[in-house]
Amino acid sequence: MILDLKALSPAEKQYYLQHVVAPRPICFASTIDKEGQVNLSPFSFFNLFSSNPPILVFSPARRVRDNTIKHTLENVMEIPEVVINMVNYDMVHQTSLSSCEYPKAVNEFAKAGFTEEASSLIRPPMVKESPVKMECKVLEIKSLGNEKGAGNLVICEVLLMHVADHLLDDHKHFDPRKLNQVARLGGDWYSVVNEASMFEVAKPNRELGIGVDALPVSIRNSSILTGNNLGQLGNVQSMPVVDPSFDDAHLKQIIQYYSINPDEMQKEVHLYAKKLLDQHQVDAAWQVLLTTSI
Numbered sequence: 001m002i003l004d005l006k007a008l009s010p011a012e013k014q015y016y017l018q019h020v021v022a023p024r025p026i027c028f029a030s031t032i033d034k035e036g037q038v039n040l041s042p043f044s045f046f047n048l049f050s051s052n053p054p055i056l057v058f059s060p061a062r063r064v065r066d067n068t069i070k071h072t073l074e075n076v077m078e079i080p081e082v083v084i085n086m087v088n089y090d091m092v093h094q095t096s097l098s099s100c101e102y103p104k105a106v107n108e109f110a111k112a113g114f115t116e117e118a119s120s121l122i123r124p125p126m127v128k129e130s131p132v133k134m135e136c137k138v139l140e141i142k143s144l145g146n147e148k149g150a151g152n153l154v155i156c157e158v159l160l161m162h163v164a165d166h167l168l169d170d171h172k173h174f175d176p177r178k179l180n181q182v183a184r185l186g187g188d189w190y191s192v193v194n195e196a197s198m199f200e201v202a203k204p205n206r207e208l209g210i211g212v213d214a215l216p217v218s219i220r221n222s223s224i225l226t227g228n229n230l231g232q233l234g235n236v237q238s239m240p241v242v243d244p245s246f247d248d249a250h251l252k253q254i255i256q257y258y259s260i261n262p263d264e265m266q267k268e269v270h271l272y273a274k275k276l277l278d279q280h281q282v283d284a285a286w287q288v289l290l291t292t293s294i
Contacts, residue, residue, distance in 0.1 A: 010064045010149040018044075019186030026184055027058040028085040028095055030109075031075035032124040038116065039071045040108035040127070042087065042095050044184035045151060054158040056084055056136065059144075059151035067148045071104050073141075076154055080138035081122040084156065085130035089180040089192045094129075121159050131167055131179060135160040200280070202235055209235040219289055224270035229277045233286065246287040255292065265292065 005013055027046035031039050045059035060073040076082055087095050091114075098112035109116050115128035119135050126133040136156035144151040167178050181193045191197070212220060212234040220230065250272060258265035269292050276285040 010147070014064055014149055015186065018184075022185040023183030023191045024185075026087045026095065026182065027056070028087050028098075028127060028130065029058060029060075029072050030083040030085060030124045030127060031072050031081070032079050033071075033075045033104075034078045037105060038107055038109060038125060039075050039104075040098050040112065040114065041070060041072045042099050043072070046084075055139075056134070056156045056158060058084070058154050058156070060154065061149055061151045062145075062147070064149045067146075069152070073152055073154070074104075075124075076138045077141065079123060080141075081124055082136050082138060082154070082156055083119055083122065083124050083126045084134045084136055084158075085127040086132040086134075086179075087182050088131055089182055089194075091127075091129050092182045092190060092192075119160075126162065131164040133162040134158045135162075202232070202280075202282070204235060207237040209237065210239055214239065216289075218266070219270075222270050224267065224274055225277075226274070229274055229285075232277050232280075232282050233289075236282065236286070240283070240286040240290060242290045243287055246284075246291060248284070248288065248291075251288050251291065 003016060008016070024044040025046055027043045029041055029043060033039070041060075043058045043060055045061060047057065049055045049057050060070040062069055072082075094112040094114060098108040098114070100108075100111070102108060102111060108114075109125070109127070116125040117128040117133075119126050119133075122135050122137065126135070136158050138154055139157050140153075140155040142153040142155065144153065167174055169175055176193065176198065177195050179193070183191050183193070185191055212230045215230065215233055219225065219233065222230075225233075251269070254265060254268045254272060258268055269288060273285040273288045276282075276288060
């Protein structure tokens with residue numbers, strides 16, 4: 001299926017984009033108007049865009065249904081300050097409840113059962129139950145149009161961050177397994193970041209990986225190794241060489257059993273290397289592939 005977005009209705013555009021561009025972190029924004037009325041609302045059009053200066057951007061889009069704008073947008077136009085409260089699994093249903101389109105005079109803190117907590121530098125209150133709160137000043141509001149579904153980029157500078165102590169270790173480093181952040185998908189779907197959904201990927205830093213194009217042809221064209229596996233092998237900084245001290249009982253069994261059938265031996269070696277790569281044992285996988293000269 002090929003979709004021409006110009007031919008779709010605003011609701012259809014929103015439907016397909018929100019399902020595809022996901023998961024999206026949630027900005028749980030608390031704002032205040034010039035009369036002192038507080039508003040609390042979640043937005044999934046949100047992310048980090050700069051660390052120095054520390055810039056977050058969220059977008060309270062015009063409603064697709066009737067093209068009206070949200071109270072959050074009205075508030076930051078009047079008082080250019082916002083607290084961005086991060087959402088974890090323990091508060092996701094309350095957060096969803098706060099997204100109801102209550103009249104302007106209604107305080108969503110009370111409706112959703114959250115506790116107002118005074119900020120240190122700005123006027124809008126924080127959500128006490130949130131594990132991380134960021135006090136921000138609004139630098140700019142950029143309208144992306146006046147049509148239904150058009151976004152309004154609220155560009156915010158983080159002034160102060162409040163982090164729950166239990167999320168940090170003795171070195172003040174985050175333990176991502178403790179935060180249980182949630183993210184928005186399409187429709188009514190959400191996702192949660194926990195140990196079951198987390199995995200590590202070795203990140204290239206200053207050293208350059210040799211690249212998939214530098215892999216031996218028999219490895220690069222393997223019918224067993226996946227694109228992810230090739231990416232792992234290509235992420236080493238130099239082409240590995242055979243380590244004479246490498247000793248692997250299972251590899252010995254493969255060589256002994258399949259020595260008279262090179263094609264089957266290559267298949268088994270690649271299957272074993274794939275198993276090692278799936279266990280993040282990249283060095284061992286390289287030795288398995290190099291030792292057999294396949």
